[in-house]
Amino acid sequence: MPKPARRCSPKLEDAGIRFANRFFIPRSHAGRCRQVLRGWYFDRAREKILPRVRSHAMRLGVEFNHSGIVDNRYRWGSCTAKDNVNFNWRLIKTPMFVIDYVVIHELAHLIEANHTPRFWSIVSAQTANMERARKWLRENGQCLEEDV
Numbered sequence: 001m002p003k004p005a006r007r008c009s010p011k012l013e014d015a016g017i018r019f020a021n022r023f024f025i026p027r028s029h030a031g032r033c034r035q036v037l038r039g040w041y042f043d044r045a046r047e048k049i050l051p052r053v054r055s056h057a058m059r060l061g062v063e064f065n066h067s068g069i070v071d072n073r074y075r076w077g078s079c080t081a082k083d084n085v086n087f088n089w090r091l092i093k094t095p096m097f098v099i100d101y102v103v104i105h106e107l108a109h110l111i112e113a114n115h116t117p118r119f120w121s122i123v124s125a126q127t128a129n130m131e132r133a134r135k136w137l138r139e140n141g142q143c144l145e146e147d148v
Helices: 027-061 090-092 096-106 118-128 130-145
Strands: 066-071 077-079 084-088
Touching: 027 066, 027 084, 027 090, 027 096, 027 118, 077 096, 084 090, 084 096, 090 096, 090 130, 096 118, 096 130
Parallel strands: 066 084
Antiparallel strands: 077 084
16 A cells, blocks of 8 residues: 655645645655645645544544544545544545545444445435435546546
């Protein structure tokens, strides 16, 4: 499994990275644009996804041990036996209803470990756009798997 990208600086904005309908990366990072951009995505994923994990966990009435952003190649999220929930950084490239679906999907595993009818009932009760989100991932997910 690939290791998460290391952050180039504590705050990528401090390094001059910014986004305004396209990315602006200073020439000083020219040799490592991919690494810097991946770090930028990791930061955005932490900022946007992890608070939603806490919010949805409260709504579902579940507790998790740890939540994190990871670099999984073939999974959007995971829930471990130790109640850790992890989310692929590439999710930050998806619409918010897709992020919410994946978050709720993984948190539902804290109630029902397997993909049983009960599990899907929990997810569908909490996700108004479940089928739309699943369809979006089927149709667009492979595009997000590119490195950056």
